[in-house]
Amino acid sequence: MSFDIRVSGHVKAVVEDTLPGLVADLVASGVTAQDPTLWGPAAEAEAARRLGWVQAVSVSRPLVAQIAELRAQFVAQGLTRVVLAGMGGSSLAPEVIARTAGVPLTILDATAPGQVLAALDGDEEGGLAQTVLVVSSKSGSTVETDSAKRAFEAAFRDLGIDPAERIVVVTDPGSPLDESAQADGYRVFHADPTVGGRYSALTAFGLVPAGLAGVDLDELLDEADATLLEVAIDSPENPALVLAAAIAGGSPRRDKLGLVADGTHLQGLPDWIEQLLAESTGKAGTGILPVVLLPVSPELERRPEDLQILRIVDEAAEFHLFGRHEGEILVSGSLAAQFVVWEYATAIAGRVLGIDPFDQPDVEAAKAATRGLLERRPDQPAPAFTADGVEVRVSDPALAASGTIAGALDALWSQLGPEGYVAIQAYVDRVHLPELAGLREMVAADSGRPTTFGWGPRFLHSTGQFHKGGPAVGVFLQITERTDIDVAIPGRPFTFAELVAAQAAGDAAVLADLGRPVVTLTLTDPQPEVLSLFEAAQ
Template sequence: MNSINLEIRPISYQEKVEERRQLLRRQGFLSRLQNRDFKLWFPELKPEILDRLGWLDLPERSAKIIPQLKKFAEEIKEDGIEQIILLGMGGSSLAVEVFAHSWASLNAPIPLQVLDSTHPRIVAQVGQEGQNHKTLFIVSSKSGTTIETLSLFRYFWELKKRESEFPGSMFVAITDEGTPLEKLALERGFRAVFHGSPDVGGRFSALSVFGLLPAALLGIDLEKLIEVAHEEKKEIFNLAQPSPEISRRDVLIYPALLGSMVAQRDKITFFASSELVSFLDWLEQLLAESLGKDGQGLIPIIQEPALEPGMIGPDRLIINFALSGDKDLASSAMSELLTKVDCPQLFITLPDIYCLGAEMFRWEVSVALLGSILGVHPFNQPDVALAKVLTREMLEKGFSSSSPLPAVALDKEKDLVAQWGQWLESIEPGDYVGLQAFLPPSEDIKDLLSELRKIILTTTKAPTSLGFGPRFLHSTGQLHKGGPNKGVFLQLIDNPEEEVPIPETPYSFGQLIRAQADGDFLALKQRGRRVLRVHLGEEAGQGLAQLIRIVSAHFL
């Protein structure tokens, strides 16, 4: 296996990181993780520690299921399936996006799309595009109870019932054994059910069946992917004194760097070349949901637009991913920019795309160790439940797509300007701004949100993050509510004209996404977070453009 290359810049930071790396090695962090020593995290055993360490064994376990996954992929290909749509959230979808995007040059035998939005405009659009196509739906949920995944399933099940007498042949489930989803799949005659491992949490499941079944359908060489991860694992847990060459790429460099600077530099700003961009979404969830709790946490900042040296403050640490020999012009421009910045930077160069399997394992190890360093439980997500409970309450109250919660409207420009100004004034040095867009994740909306991020960044110099709802609830949502109170949030909602009912339920997708926005807004308020809510009207794109014009006119 060609080696992953690490470089810390400027040189002045290397000595501090090396001292911390050697300390972590002397303290036996890796051996204690390998031996499942729960005292690595807490003096007494807590739930979801020992029963959540199965990911350490995935390089070996997953090698045993590869023949089964490849056989299934071949059957699907021979059956004439024309497209694959994966319905899933968070840990059930983000690794799949990495495989679909980073291996796009493979020209997958069957196109695969991930659907993790419940916005009625997107749901209706995907439903319309999928009509009269021979489609395989992968319904992916570890718990088997994920409300978004089950709602999407019910919608597409109803559509396919109109096309086929036996719609179950078009559906596959990935879930743990004994879940409500497995029961549903058996009752409705799904084509297959693949079981996850109960001792592997969702965000640590990339190299399990949750990631590997879609990877097999994409035509990825599973043996190579898992072998690279297996070789990396052997190198990590070879506890003999490492050679100087191995020390230069030691996995302990990650927790040594991040852990030694967390008090001053907790905004971990990631950049990546084009083939690796989707890896950042996966890594964002791993860091945010694992470490953002008990008032602690590292704050991942990804895909931030138009950074200039003067915008990179003393609270940032930069990590840049690239492929060896990458000719990506955007990546080259970013590398040039970073030479002008005086803050700690880690450059990670992968020899080829299959080393993403190794890099996923390296970051899982690192996050587990960072949990120990920060004194938090890296395998639970205690603050996610609050938003879920509040969402259920909203749905049970029967709200339509309108909402009784406060939101400033665009046609109240004077109020908007006043509240925006107050919101800006609440941002203090060391804060970050989190955009929460309960909007359709279309390219035009993404472009407008990128422009809005630039304006906020220019105005405040505060790092900015962006998440589409409800997707981010399964990623950065834990950090927003459970991490340090440094987030200042902008929730953006619309009132879509489309009314798309969710079959077998009393509510629609419009009601669901609004209830989720309401629930998260209330959860943020209960946690004492600073949040401004803006209603963009019926057409999100037009509303965003109007918001940008108003903010630019008054605050730039």
């Protein structure tokens, strides 16, 4: 088998209880046959136009030669640096593919001006003169991607370079981006419109940027092809059925899934799984919350009863024999096999949960709030208080009553119930503040509850759906920054600094309107000792 899954203890009992019904109902073959009735009448219309991913391998085969030919042309011109501007499903899969293959691919899925400048200026692989930009957007109207495209177009022209020679577009046929790109003479790869963004790993969205960066796409698709036979069979051995039962079954259900990459050669896979699961299942007050963990994270020592651990390893059978991971889910397999099995399992988990795994009804709320703030340009509300160069704003004055950062955090943790979780949302330049990701471990230890970490606005296209549409049990810690660095967005009346500020404020407002507690910490020091601030606050 190209994918192996092992379960034990509690989760084995859950699988044994849930799996027979999935087999009897012919769910696996139904997904393969693109049966839109599997998720109930309310989801049928959406499912009918979102199941093209089960045929992605055969549909994508003709793209491989086209991508290889274009890459050869670029390499012959000395264009060796590939930058991908895309959000969510348009960037997470190619990032995992490239990292696992050891191929350089610069990802721009941010609006922090410092990060935009870093992508424009280049890195060790070369500067803008050696750069090809892939602009990837299913809808063709994603504000982050459009803004990046505009910035790169202007930068290319400043160097005397025709953007049409350097920009490659991936989008659905007939999208606004497709129409403008065709008019401007850009190279355009059309994606399959019957595939939703988060299920698009093996479509043009995953393959074009990865292939242009130098990944062997034939090998990737061959691995996926081998796995398709395994997941289509209505059998208790079907790994997708077992995985779906393990993550979505049980009563009471463990609705938080701790994802641990433990010695695997696959790089960054939990981040891709996080988006697929959270955006697909986090709605109608239910869902599965992925929590990306380290092998030494606090949640593995003090395991909450509502947290199921899933460990990604290179040999699941070998780990299983050790017997040290009782009650966990162990999975192994090639990257393409992981893509196929997780897509099937997520869709099937949606059936188990009784929701539509293909829509994202709450994602638009933050986008609308951002647009409103950019149009009105209201003054930022005064902070509740300022301490150690950090401005503190809160959704409820009671959260700031202590007048200290430590007190505000304690007040936020006090809002956690027995099924609660903490979401850290960092709207900062992660190129220059990568250490901020270490805050997740500190908060998990301090709060005693599962903790997610998301770079903003990237997470809005991932766990953002769960935070608004899933169970109302989360508390939210926003980190923003004030910086003198800014980048203009040609043709727009706002800059990148104004855009990222509006995205943070807009999302905080939507969360507050839904009754979710929010504490926003704005870093005003240009060189903050971020982690030391939180160490002092604990």
